[in-house]
Amino acid sequence: MSETEELRRSDRTDERNDLVNVNGLKTYYESGGILGSQPVKAVDGVDFDIERGETLGLVGESGCGKTTLGRTLVRLERATDGEVLFDGEDITTFSGKRLKKWRRDAQIVFQDPESSLNDRMTVGEIIQEPLDVHDWPDLDVDVVGTQKEVTVSGDGHLNEDEREADITVEVPGGAISVRDGVPLPQDRVSVDVSESDSSVTVTLSVDVSRSKLRRARVRELLTTVGLRREHYFRYPHQFSGGQRQRIGIARALALEPEFVVLDEPVSALDVSVQAKILNLLEELQEEFGLTYLFIAHDLSVVRHICDRVAVMYLGHIMEIGESDELFQNPKNPYTRALLSAIPDPDPTDDKRRITLRGTPPSPRDPPKGCPFTTRCPVKIRPSEYDHLDEETWEGIELLREILRERSRADRSFTEMARGVLGMETRFSGIDEIVREVFPHRLDPEREQALERAIEAADGGREDEAREILGQHFDPEETDADFDDLVDAFISDVHAGSHEQARSRVRDRFGEMDVPPEVRSDVETAIDHVRSGDEDTAREYLRDQFGSVCDAESPQHHVVSDTGRTSYCHRHRAEHEEPEVVFESLVD
Ligand code: SF4
Numbered sequence: 192m193s194e195t196e197e198l199r200r201s202d203r204t205d206e207r208n209d210l211v212n213v214n215g216l217k218t219y220y221e222s223g224g225i226l227g228s229q230p231v232k233a234v235d236g237v238d239f240d241i242e243r244g245e246t247l248g249l250v251g252e253s254g255c256g257k258t259t260l261g262r263t264l265v266r267l268e269r270a271t272d273g274e275v276l277f278d279g280e281d282i283t284t285f286s287g288k289r290l291k292k293w294r295r296d297a298q299i300v301f302q303d304p305e306s307s308l309n310d311r312m313t314v315g316e317i318i319q320e321p322l323d324v325h326d327w328p329d330l331d332v333d334v335v336g337t338q339k340e341v342t343v344s345g346d347g348h349l350n351e352d353e354r355e356a357d358i359t360v361e362v363p364g365g366a367i368s369v370r371d372g373v374p375l376p377q378d379r380v381s382v383d384v385s386e387s388d389s390s391v392t393v394t395l396s397v398d399v400s401r402s403k404l405r406r407a408r409v410r411e412l413l414t415t416v417g418l419r420r421e422h423y424f425r426y427p428h429q430f431s432g433g434q435r436q437r438i439g440i441a442r443a444l445a446l447e448p449e450f451v452v453l454d455e456p457v458s459a460l461d462v463s464v465q466a467k468i469l470n471l472l473e474e475l476q477e478e479f480g481l482t483y484l485f486i487a488h489d490l491s492v493v494r495h496i497c498d499r500v501a502v503m504y505l506g507h508i509m510e511i512g513e514s515d516e517l518f519q520n521p522k523n524p525y526t527r528a529l530l531s532a533i534p535d536p537d538p539t540d541d542k543r544r545i546t547l548r549g550t551p552p553s554p555r556d557p558p559k560g561c562p563f564t565t566r567c568p569v570k571i572r573p574s575e576y577d578h579l580d581e582e583t584w585e586g587i588e589l590l591r592e593i594l595r596e597r598s599r600a601d602r603s604f605t606e607m608a609r610g611v612l613g614m615e616t617r618f619s620g621i622d623e624i625v626r627e628v629f630p631h632r633l634d635p636e637r638e639q640a641l642e643r644a645i646e647a648a649d650g651g652r653e654d655e656a657r658e659i660l661g662q663h664f665d666p667e668e669t670d671a672d673f674d675d676l677v678d679a680f681i682s683d684v685h686a687g688s689h690e691q692a693r694s695r696v697r698d699r700f701g702e703m704d705v706p707p708e709v710r711s712d713v714e715t716a717i718d719h720v721r722s723g724d725e726d727t728a729r730e731y732l733r734d735q736f737g738s739v740c741d742a743e744s745p746q747h748h749v750v751s752d753t754g755r756t757s758y759c760h761r762h763r764a765e766h767e768e769p770e771v772v773f774e775s776l777v778d
Contacts, residue, residue, distance in 0.1 A: 210450060210482045211241040211264065216273035218256075218263045232554045233259040235506030235562075236273070238747075241450075246476065246483040248497030248514065250490055250529070252551060256506040257486050261452040264484060265297045266290065277450070292352075295325055298443040302455035304435035308427040315409050315423035318442045322405045325446055328373050330357050332395060337362045340390040347395040360393050362386070372447055374407035375399060412441040417471060433464035437471065444475065452484045457492060469496055490533050494518050502526045505551055505562035508747075512755025522750040523757040524769045525563045545773075549592050558595075561760065564740040565592050569772040571738045571760055576709070581776075583705050586629040587713065587736050593624055594720070594729045621720045622670075629713075631694075631701035637663050641696055648684040648692075656681060660696070669699040712736070 218234040233256045241247045249257045262268040264275055266282060274281040277297065285293050301307035308317055321327075332347040333356035343349045350356040357373045358380065360366070365384040369375050379398040384391060410420045416437040427435055436456060443451055453472065457465040473496065475481060487493050493500055494514055501511040502525065510523035521527045528545040547566045558564045572584065633641060640663040648656035657677055666673035676699060683692035705713055712735045719728035733741060739760050748762035749755070761769045 207240065208243045209240040210243040210278060211484075212274075212276040212279075213237060213239050213264070214274045214276070216260070216263065216275060217271045218259050218268050219271040229555050230271075232506050232557055234263060235554075235557065237503075237506075237508050239501055239508060239511055241482055241484060242498075243449075243482055244476070244480055245498045246485050246496055248493035248500040249484060249486045249503060250488065250493050250500060251503035252529075253488065254551060254554070255503045256554065257503050258454055260503070261299065261454050261484055261486050264450075265299050265452050266294070267299065291325070295446040296448050297450045297452070298446070298448040299452040299454060300436075300439050300443045300456045303459050304432050304439055305459065307439055308435055310427050313424050313426060314413070314418075314430075314438055315406070317427070317438060318409045318412055318445055319405050321442065321445045322408060326401070327408070327446060328357055328375075328401070328404060330373075330395070330397065332356055332393065333359045334391060334393055335359060335361050337386075337391050339386070342390065342392045343395065344392065345395040346397040347393075358395065360384070360395075362391055362393070365393070374404055374411055408445065409441075412445060415444070415475070416441045417467075431464070432460050433468060436460060436464075436468055440468075440471065440475070444479070447479070448481070450482045450484075452486065454486045455488070456485075458487065458489060465492065472496070490518075490530065502529060505557055506554055507562045507758060509563065509759070510750075510755070510757045511747075512751060513753050516751060516753065517755060522755070522762070522769065523759050524567050524569050524761070524773075526757075527769065527773065528568070548589060549596065552595070558741065560739070560741045560743055561745050561758075565595060567740065568776065569761065569769050570740045571766055573736065573738045576736065579706065579709065582630060583709065586705070587709065587732070589628045590624065590713070590716070591729070591732050591736070593628070594725055594732070598725060598729060621717055625703060625717060626698040630704040631697040632704040633697055633701045637700065640664075641693060644680070645684055645689055645692060648681045649689075653681050656684075664696065664700050671699055709736075 216234055216237050217232070219230040219232050221230050235256070237260065239247070249260065251257050259268055263270050266285070270283045273283070275283050277293065282290075282293055282297075312320075330347040331350035331352070331354065332343045333350050334341045334343065341349060347358060355370060355372075357370050357375075359368045359370075360382055361368075362384055363386065365382040367377060367380055367382050369377050369380065375397065376399075381396050381398070383394040383396075385394075386392075406423075410423060413420055413422055418434065418437055418441070422430075427438065430438065436459075440456075456472070457468050460468060469492065472483070476483060485493065485497055497514050499512060500514050500517050502509045502517075502523065504525050509525045510517060510521065517526065518530065521530050528547055531543065531545040545568060547568070549566055552558055552562075552565055561567070561570075564570060570588070572579070576584065632638075640659055644656040644659040647653070647659060660677055660680070664673075669676070676695065680692045680695055683689070683695060703710070703713070712731070716728040716732045716735075719725070719731060743760070745758050745760045747756040747758050750757045750762060759769060760766060761772070
C-alpha cells in the first residue's frame with residue numbers, strides 16, 4: 192500500500208502562481224421536462240487550479256462534461272454552484288460592465304473550424320468583430336514620474352486596471368511610449384501636460400481613427416497566426432480547415448486574452464495539419480504568455496502539448512497531475528482504462544487493453560458514491576465477498592448494471608405513460624438476462640448425456656446426437672424451440688465450438704451456478720424483477736452487495752511527489768491500491 196494522504200489543496204496552491212482556481216464548480220442543466228425529471232449534472236463539483244502560463248489538458252470520453260466545464264470557465268455557461276477565481280476574483284459573480292471587461296481576458300477556440308466562422312463575413316470582419324464589440328483599443332494611459340494626482344483627458348483614460356497600459360506618458364516633458372500590442376505610430380499621438388502644485392493633467396489626442404487601428408490590428412493578427420495580410424478580404428469558405436482554425440485562433444487572440452480554452456482545436460483537422468496548429472499554439476503561448484485549458488479526446492495530442500492533465504468522468508475529475516508521469520503510471524482505475532485504449536506503436540509491448548462493461552451512466556441519474564462504480568474493474572467488494580470467484584462477482588455486478596440501465600430506460604415518457612395507463616410494461620426477459628449473466632450447470636447425469644451427444648455429433652452421427660438430447664432434455668422445460676436448439680448445438684460441434692454447444696444446452700436446461708452463500712440473495716432479487724418490482728430488486732442488490740464505492744463519494748488523494756491526485760477509495764490505507772488489483776486480475 193503506498194503512502195497516500197488526503198489532498199490539502201491550500202498547501203499546494205501556496206507554491207504556485209495560479210491564474211485560475213476552480214472550487215466546487217457545478218454546472219447543471221435543468222431538463223425543462225415533465226414528470227419531475229432530474230437536472231443533468233454535466234459538471235458535478237470539480238476543484239483544480241491552472242498555473243499562469245501552463246497548459247492544462249482536460250480529457251475524457253464524449254459526454255463526460257469536459258466541454259461544459261470549458262464553457263463554464265469562460266462564462267458561456269452559467270455555473271450552478273462553486274467559484275471560478277480568475278486572478279483571485281470570482282468571475283461567476285460578474286455581470287454588466289465587469290463581465291464584459293473580463294470577457295477580454297478569457298477566450299475560447301472552438302472545435303469545428305467549418306461551422307464556427309460566419310461564412311457571410313470576410314476574414315477581416317470576423318477577426319475584427321470582438322474589437323468592435325469591446326471598443327478596442329481602450330487607450331489606457333499610465334502617467335509616470337510624478338507623485339501628484341493625475342487626470343487624463345482627450346482620447347485616453349487613466350489606466351486603473353493594473354494591466355499593461357497602451358500608452359505611457361512620462362512627466363515632466365510629456366515623452367510618450369506606445370505599447371507593442373497597439374498598432375499606433377508614436378508620431379500620431381500628441382500629448383499636452385499641464386501641472387499645478389498638487390495635480391497633473393495629461394491631454395491626449397490621437398491622429399488615427401479607431402477603425403483604422405482595428406484594421407491594422409487584424410492585419411497584424413493574420414501575420415501572427417501564419418496567414419497573409421491580403422487574406423483580410425477573403426471569405427472563410429476560400430480556406431482549408433487548418434487555415435480556418437488559424438482564423439479562429441486569430442479571433443480569439445484579438446483582445447489579448449490571458450486565458451484561452453481550446454475546445455478540441457485540432458480534432459477536425461488532418462493529422463498533417465494538426466501538428467502545424469499545435470506548433471502555432473505553442474509559439475503563441477510562448478510569445479504572449481498565454482494560459483491554456485486544452486480539451487481533447489485524443490490522448491496522444493494531450494501528452495504532446497500539455498504540462499498537466501485532468502481526466503474527467505461523469506462530471507468529476509478522476510485524476511490530475513503532470514502529463515508524463517500520469518501517462519506513464521496512471522493511478523486512478525478510470526485513467527488506467529482510458530490510457531489502455533491508446534494504440535501502442537510498439538508491437539512488442541504487451542500492454543493489456545481494459546474493456547469496460549456497459550456505457551457511462553446518464554449525468555441525469557449518476558450513481559451514488561463513486562461516479563465510476565458501475566463500470567470499475569477494480570471496484571472494492573464488501574469484505575464478506577472477497578473470496579467469491581471473479582465470474583460470480585462479475586455476474587452480480589452485471590445484473591446490477593442491467594437493472595440500472597433498465598430503470599433509466601423506464602423513465603422514458605412512453606414507459607411512464609404505459610405504467611400510468613395500467614398497460615403492461617416490458618418487465619420481461621429476466622430469465623434471458625440471468626442466462627447471460629450467470630453460468631448454469633446440469634445435474635451429473637445430464638452432463639454425461641451432453642458429452643455423449645457432443646461425441647456423436649463430432650463423429651458425424653447427428654441422428655444419435657438428436658436422440659440422446661431428446662431422451663434427456665424435455666422440450667417443455669424451455670421456452671426455446673427445441674429443434675432449433677438441437678440444430679444450433681450440432682452446428683456448434685461441427686464448427687469445433689464445443690464449449691458454446693455445452694453452454695447452449697446448460698443455459699436452457701441447467702440451474703444457475705452460483706455459490707450457496709449468494710444464491711438466495713440473487714434469487715430474491717430475480718423474484719422481485721419477475722413480480723415487476725425492479726426498484727426493490729435494485730435496492731436489494733445494493734444492500735446485499737454494495738460497497739463503499741456505491742455508498743460514499745471518494746476524496747482526492749495525493750499519489751505522487753509532484754502532487755498528482757486521484758479520486759478513488761482504493762488509495763485509503765485499508766484497501767489495496769488499484770494497480771495491485773489490476774495485476775491480480777491479469778494473473
Ligand atoms: S472508488 Fe476507486 S475502486 Fe471504487 S469504483 Fe471508484 S474508481 Fe473504482
